Amino acid sequence: MAVALSRRLVGQPAAIAAVVPYVEMYRARLTPEGQPAGVFLLLGPTGTGKTKTVEALADVLHGSPKKLLKVDCGEYQMEHEVAKLLGAPPGYLGHRETQPLLTQQKLSAASSESCDLSIVLFDEIEKAAPTLVRLLLGVLDKGTLRLGDSTLVNFEKAMIFLTSNLGARDMSHELRPEFGFESLTPKLAPRSDPRSGANRDRKLDRIGRTAVRKNFSPEFINRIDAVVTYQPLDSEALAAILNQQIEDLQAHIDRRLGEQAFRIEVPPRSRKFLLERGASAEYGARELKRTVQRYLIQPLAVLVAGGEIHVGAQVRAELGPCKGKLVLRNLVQHALASAGEEWPPEQSLIN
Numbered sequence: 001m002a003v004a005l006s007r008r009l010v011g012q013p014a015a016i017a018a019v020v021p022y023v024e025m026y027r028a029r030l031t032p033e034g035q036p037a038g039v040f041l042l043l044g045p046t047g048t049g050k051t052k053t054v055e056a057l058a059d060v061l062h063g064s065p066k067k068l069l070k071v072d073c074g075e076y077q078m079e080h081e082v083a084k085l086l087g088a089p090p091g092y093l094g095h096r097e098t099q100p101l102l103t104q105q106k107l108s109a110a111s112s113e114s115c116d117l118s119i120v121l122f123d124e125i126e127k128a129a130p131t132l133v134r135l136l137l138g139v140l141d142k143g144t145l146r147l148g149d150s151t152l153v154n155f156e157k158a159m160i161f162l163t164s165n166l167g168a169r170d171m172s173h174e175l176r177p178e179f180g181f182e183s184l185t186p187k188l189a190p191r192s193d194p195r196s197g198a199n200r201d202r203k204l205d206r207i208g209r210t211a212v213r214k215n216f217s218p219e220f221i222n223r224i225d226a227v228v229t230y231q232p233l234d235s236e237a238l239a240a241i242l243n244q245q246i247e248d249l250q251a252h253i254d255r256r257l258g259e260q261a262f263r264i265e266v267p268p269r270s271r272k273f274l275l276e277r278g279a280s281a282e283y284g285a286r287e288l289k290r291t292v293q294r295y296l297i298q299p300l301a302v303l304v305a306g307g308e309i310h311v312g313a314q315v316r317a318e319l320g321p322c323k324g325k326l327v328l329r330n331l332v333q334h335a336l337a338s339a340g341e342e343w344p345p346e347q348s349l350i351n
């Protein structure tokens with residue numbers, strides 16, 4: 001399970017080490033009664049894989065990263081919005097119309113035939129209205145939640161993940177001097193020195209925990225099984241994530257285009273180009289994702305839409321003659337297009 005998770009979630013061994021024992025405990029039916037199967041608070045800088053962890057777990061357990069019940073706490077910042085989670089009590093206005101989000105049925109839909117453990121994600125918990133935090137406290141404490149119509153939802157077969165950006169600003173301040181964009185160009189920064197890395201990790205962890213203590217009550221924090229602070233991704237992790245994103249792109253092309261599918265090839269020099277552009281201490285792998293979209297996926301989409309890539313073609317993304325571009329070349333035909341800085345696409349087609 002740890003191996004399957006680490007194939008999807010790169011460079012965050014502490015998160016995997018925290019979660020796996022709880023899943024094993026659940027599978028062995030040894031989880032204590034009257035509480036969720038595990039409660040985790042995931043902290044750390046943006047784009048380091050907090051949400052991805054939960055999606056990866058859903059993928060490993062249930063075969064799809066979407067098999068989870070997600071509550072975007074940003075949508076429940078006002079007290080009255082929290083009612084949407086529970087539904088209105090009978091007799092109240094809107095009782096019939098409101099479909100509560102946290103029903104037993106929806107919880108079961110976040111599990112699968114192969115595993116009955118539901119994955120529940122409360123994303124960006126710091127944005128939640130105090131009522132939602134109180135309500136959650138009850139769930140963490142008793143493993144149950146009473147809905148507006150008085151039915152009881154049982155969370156004993158659920159694993160709850162809370163993600164938060166608390167302390168993230170102080171963390172990025174801590175990181176900037178040693179892991180700025182500058183330090184990654186023109187050559188990618190090497191893996192950080194383990195000693196200074198461990199020191200930095202401890203500092204980030206302390207920042208995260210201090211911010212959590214300021215924002216949440218001790219009872220709330222006490223009911224969390226593990227608090228994990230995510231580490232900034234180093235050059236090696238980002239390179240692995242890029243490889244993963246290119247593989248995902250190929251899988252997506254194969255799935256979506258079916259018989260019209262083609263192969264995409266990104267040689268090492270082009271990968272290095274994407275990494276240099278997409279490495280960001282501030283936005284983690286998010287910036288890398290945007291870079292892949294801009295330099296690879298968008299130009300590719302233009303060619304597909306224009307019918308310029310033929311069935312079974314092999315398209316190679318090469319470094320262009322001028323800096324700041326990738327040239328998409330059909331290995332069977334000639335140069336197809338170049339794209340990059342000079343978007344929109346009309347200017348970049350060079351047939």
Ligand SMILES: Nc1ncnc2c1ncn2[C@@H]1O[C@H](COP(=O)(O)OP(=O)(O)OP(=O)(O)O)[C@@H](O)[C@H]1O
Binds near residue numbers: 053
């Ligand atoms: N450790 C990682 N391993 C693999 N992919 C990652 C990792 N971190 C980030 N990514 C990629 O970057 C995208 C954004 O990551 P994710 O949504 O997990 O960030 P986050 O830590 O939840 O950030 P935020 O605090 O902004 O919500 C993911 O969809 C994934 O493609």
Ligand SMILES: [Mg+2]
Binds near residue numbers: 050051052123163
């Ligand atoms: Mg997130």
